[in-house]
Amino acid sequence: MERRVSECDVQAVDLGKVDIVHDEKAQDITAITSAFANLTRGQAIRKFWRLYGTILLTSVGAMYAGYAASVIGSIIANEGFIRQFATVTDSETGARVLASTHVSLWQAINFVAQIFIQMIAPITADRFGRKFNMWALTIFLTASIIFSIVAKTWEVILVSRISSGMAGGLLGSSIMIYMSETAMPQFRGALLASFSLFFAVGQLFLAVGLKILEDTAPLRFRNIFYSEFVLFGLWLIPMVYLPESPVWYALHDRPDDAKKALRRLVGNVDGYDVDHEYDVIKYEADESTRLQLQSGNTEWRAFFTKTNMKRTIISTLPFTMQNFVGAPLFFNYATYFFSLAQLDDPFLGNLIIQLVLVAGIISSFYLVDKTGRRTLVLIGGAFMSLLCFIVGGLGFLTPNAATGSALVALSSIWAFTYAISVAPIGWISLVELSSPLFRAKTTALASIIQSASGVLFNYTVPLMLSNQNAGWGQKIGLFFGGISVVYMIPVFFMFPETKGRTYQELDELFERHVKAWNFAKTETSHQRSVDARLGHSI
Template identity: 30%
Template sequence: MPTEDTVDEKHGTVLDTVIQVTQAEHELGFWKGAKLYPKAKKYGQLYEGEYIISAPWQTGLGMGNAVGQLVGALACGWPLERFGRKHTLAACCCWSIAWIFMQFFSSNLTILCIGEIFAGLGYGFYVVIAPVYASDVCPLALRGVLTASVNLAFVIGQFIAQGTAAGVEGRTDALAYKIPFAIQWVWPVMLLVGLCFAPESPYWLVRQGRRDDAKHALEKLTSNKDRTDLDAMLVLTEETDLFEREIEASTTYMDCFKGSNLRRTEICIMVYLIQVIGGNPLIGYSTFFFTQAGLASANAFYMGVGNTALGFVGTCLSWPLMLKYGRRTIYIRGMAVMTTILFVIGFLDIPKHNTGAIRAQATFMDIWTFVYQMTVGPICFVLICEVSSTRLRGRTIAIATAVQSLFGIVFTIGMPYMLSSEQGNWKGKAGYLFGAISACCLVWCYLRLPETFGRIFQELDIIFDAGISARKFASYEVVQEVHELQKVE
């Protein structure tokens, strides 16, 4: 009869194996995971009768895309201001098409890794351009919903990835890893076609002194019955740019840390960073907890689909909620619920080897996902667009994206050590760590996160320049002239 120590040792070995597999999936990502297993015989090394991809290469391929995204986010600020949103996005699409081609036809791991890194540069551009472009071209009434839809795009992307993974799961030929790459070609091509009919940002055109082009862009963005207000809308855009010119003479990265822009940059960095440090790294290991609870690995895929479905529903629910309650209220309440759930996950780890407690942990992780996707996830993209000034929006969001990517890399590397029984052996107790971090973030949100709902960009410029505290943002009255301009938009 096995002793208790033997059972614990065996249990720990199984958990370590699950952690290692889960970590491999996190490091490889969808595209790498879909191709490396069928392609292991070509790219891998023979080890104990099987072809495997060495750990350094797995890490390199997994981190290559993330590192490229970090660099790309910082690099996109200059072309966004030099060439505009539309042309930069078009160039980014062409860039992606080229580097997907390199990955699709790669003949060795070196070429594949290079392709991952340079493709990641393009992804860094996309993450910045999407909210910047959306906030520049949409009216006040649609700004929240449209910018929050950036989060929905991420969720839909997960659905497509999961569907593709299911479709190629049983294949052992080259198409098993080529099909996922080929599907990536669809999106930049579609974007390029759509950009032929899309207008440039009126704010960017005004900054370039191209008044007629800005008016033409506004014509594309309005219906025929609203054309009578074009001149007034153009004046509003010019006045906003003029006011910001008085505050900041240039549009460099250093300007993001000067005057009132320092506060705006801080807010953008924090609301974006909370997406990582507020619990997402732990929730990403929900499959690990389901496996501990006895769920068959074959069902893990369906749990992932269900989790993504919760994210889709949550993001859609965020639209009416933000229109009714604004940004600050939803964000803070979401953080409060998420913080509580993280501590509950930690407390549920107190019973040792309790299957019911582990199932409860996994269930609370799904609830956390739903709350996150209904509050913090989508509202983040709304806030970074509304808090940043129009002249520095591209660079401010780029800085926030780079900081978030950096911390994402750190947690991707650190989580396996935290959960492994041979290392930190935290398991569900990691909920205490992320709960504590989330609690600190909640305090920050209460003290520093402003309410931006219903404010045009010029109003936000005035309020930030006046140094109004976050808790008084919603009730602060700006000058009557700005209220008259608000009626135009």
């Protein structure tokens, strides 16, 4: 019979070694586990509120990045921006407009820059630390703001997008890895989902700013760039306060620094033995290293094994899925899309979508750890595919007030579905499915795969939308509907359920080649270890 364990039960557990037992279906029971391994999510958050809040503070960087990454894609429908950077004349209206090729280049070059920096990021993250990459991210984002402010030609905007792309390429190997390594398994999913929330909040602030700009002073478009310094100031607070990741210290055999970092992150928690909890971190890091190096005599050779390559591909599935289900259309080019669809106020439409997105991501805090990652990705992906087909169908109707309202409504439903599925889980899986030893490398390679698809979609979407080129307009929804259905096939067969699992458990499940649909119901040696220490079945 199941029994929920209280905090008192856990604190009463003897931290001494337990007998190691064997099982034909799994590895030996581990001799060391956290004294708080069996807390529920609610118990863990209440007891480790300081740890939870500190890691949550890290998400401010996502808000800064979300604003900066989306600003060019959203401001391209602004009158003042168009006047400054227009280089061609619309064949139908005779008005000066932005060249669709320039719009495509601004977005595509961003992802090209991401790919470049992602090749370097794992090396710096492993050698110099996660905080090193976080500082590099800050520098590149700030540089992108400055270039945008001084730009008078489209080429300087291109340079700004390169700098922004450099920053975007560092997100996975800095903030996301840091959050995944410092969070407890019980609330890791919710905290990693907070990254998506703050990223969306940054986009929401941008949408609000653009709407205010449109209604008050549409020609003073540079005010949007100046406002980014507010987020820069907020981001400096956690940057100064946060210690380096204790896991990184453990991987580099720096126990004193790791324990100091743990004390700053956790604070004074009754029953918390920093020496024992460091031993748990060190044990998991060493076991993961031993397990991964079994298949290669060097770290890089071990990384390029079949199992690790499979983990890399799986970790990028939900993240790359964002591009296939229509994110470049509904987010990166929302105002452009709505203006071409002859919506009366494209900035209002974008603002509505961003509000829905934030509401959905708040809901995902509960859903990702309760419903699970795999279920949300599969159901959400299928529903977004359907919505894309319906949006594409609207393209065959004559644009009017009714079709405009329908487009905003469908886009909002799509945004909510996206917010509770691939928006948070894309970032979660990026860092959750990698082993501690290869986390920076796996995250970087998985991000490169996503960025490569980003180059393709973000360059071609404006060309498909604009009457300067293909002129598909809303019919582009049929394209995204079709490719997202095809993409769901590998997702179904490869993407596993990871909620509540420790990284040690995930290492074991992958080494045992457990099928994706069996991850949730497969017992691990870690679970049996906890059972043995508590003296009952969970």
